[in-house]
Amino acid sequence: MAEAALPELAAVPWRGRVDARYLQRRGWLWTLQTVAFVVPFTAAGILLIALEPLALPVALASFAHGWVIPELHAFRGSNTIRPPRGPRNERAEPIAQGLLGDLLGHEPRELQRESGLAMERGTLGVWLLGEAGAVLVTGGGKRVHCFCVGTADHDLPPSDRIAHLLLALRTDEEGFATVANHAFSGAPWRLRRRIRKEQRPALRRAVREAR
Amino acid sequence: MSKLIRMDHTGHSTLAEWTEDNPEACEAAIREFRRELDEGCIGMVSDGPGKATQVRELPLDADLVILRRPIAGG
Numbered sequence: 001m002a003e004a005a006l007p008e009l010a011a012v013p014w015r016g017r018v019d020a021r022y023l024q025r026r027g028w029l030w031t032l033q034t035v036a037f038v039v040p041f042t043a044a045g046i047l048l049i050a051l052e053p054l055a056l057p058v059a060l061a062s063f064a065h066g067w068v069i070p071e072l073h074a075f076r077g078s079n080t081i082r083p084p085r086g087p088r089n090e091r092a093e094p095i096a097q098g099l100l101g102d103l104l105g106h107e108p109r110e111l112q113r114e115s116g117l118a119m120e121r122g123t124l125g126v127w128l129l130g131e132a133g134a135v136l137v138t139g140g141g142k143r144v145h146c147f148c149v150g151t152a153d154h155d156l157p158p159s160d161r162i163a164h165l166l167l168a169l170r171t172d173e174e175g176f177a178t179v180a181n182h183a184f185s186g187a188p189w190r191l192r193r194r195i196r197k198e199q200r201p202a203l204r205r206a207v208r209e210a211r
Numbered sequence: 212m213s214k215l216i217r218m219d220h221t222g223h224s225t226l227a228e229w230t231e232d233n234p235e236a237c238e239a240a241i242r243e244f245r246r247e248l249d250e251g252c253i254g255m256v257s258d259g260p261g262k263a264t265q266v267r268e269l270p271l272d273a274d275l276v277i278l279r280r281p282i283a284g285g
Contacts, residue, residue, distance in 0.1 A: 007253055007265065008281050080285075095222025099277075105260055121261065132285055148285035155220035156280075163218060164279045167255045170263035181284035 006168055006175030018177035020124055023136070023185075027143050030185035034070045041066030070190070077146035077184025078194035080133030081117060089157040096159035103166055115202035118162050119209070122173045126206040128199075129169065131161040134180065135203070137188065141210040144188050144203075149180035213271065215240050217247060217278040226278070231271050244269040244276065252278040 016022065045062035048055040101109045104118055112118045118129040125138035125145075132150035137143070151164045169176045184191075188207050192200055215227040226247065227240035244254060254266040255277045269276060 004265075008283060011281075011283060089220055092220060092222035096218070099216075099218070099223055103257055149282055150285050151280045151282050153219075153280045156218065157220070157222055160218045160222065163277075164282055167257070167263045167277065167279055168282050170257070170261060171255065171265050176282075179282060179284055 006172040008179045027185045037069045038066045074190040080146040081130035092157040096157040100159040100163045115199050117202040126210040129165045131158050137206045137210040141207040146184040147180035215276045241269045
């Protein structure tokens with residue numbers, strides 16, 4: 001007996017199923033929120049300088065607010081694919097990587113070994129799966145959505161954690177996006193600056209694939 | 212030879228191996244599969260690139276059945 005829907009959906013019955021339209025709306029809300037931070041703080045800074053040039057330090061503080069808050073949001077997004085802190089089960093990693101490698105194709109396997117992220121093309125876009133989160137590239141490569149999602153078994157080696165996410169994603173992509181917690185949405189360049197250096201080629205590749 | 216494996220702290224453990232013409236091995240694999248499901252594992256069969264299926268009964272004709280733990284939003 002086979003089932004199409006992700007069983008984990010039973011744990012979040014209050015959530016509507018995530019689809020492409022939901023993600024598009026969510027993306028617009030994130031853009032609106034970013035504009036709502038950047039525009040008032042920047043306008044206030046300009047106005048202060050115009051009214052009283054001696055208020056330059058206060059104006060600079062206002063500009064900084066308008067810059068820092070969206071940066072913190074992007075940082076939160078980058079945290080979703082950052083390997084978790086603390087002890088990792090590296091001993092079993094070669095075995096786990098073998099299984100994950102069998103599940104992935106040749107190119108995604110190489111990319112995962114270099115970046116720690118598994119790339120998977122879905123119907124919603126191109127996914128990058130980390131140990132405790134995922135990034136979805138949509139909109140022809142113009143937008144990323146970051147999700148916090150993972151298994152609670154902390155003894156698993158890193159590649160097994162990714163394999164858990166990969167199998168769940170392949171079972172029910174929209175269900176996977178529903179179970180995961182949405183953490184950030186924005187332009188890929190905002191995320192690229194915040195992720196680890198070895199992860200950047202994977203994001204570049206996913207953006208290219210999404211075009 | 213078909214295999215039932217569970218992803219765990221060792222990378223993965225082989226819980227059962229069977230061939231369809233060996234009823235005893237099949238029964239042992241089914242028992243093991245049900246026991247793991249009762250403990251909260253989820254049975255999966257990889258259907259090639261980009262596709263996987265959740266199974267609630269052991270598909271004896273599958274080459275590889277993988278048991279995983281549930282995932283949740285972090």
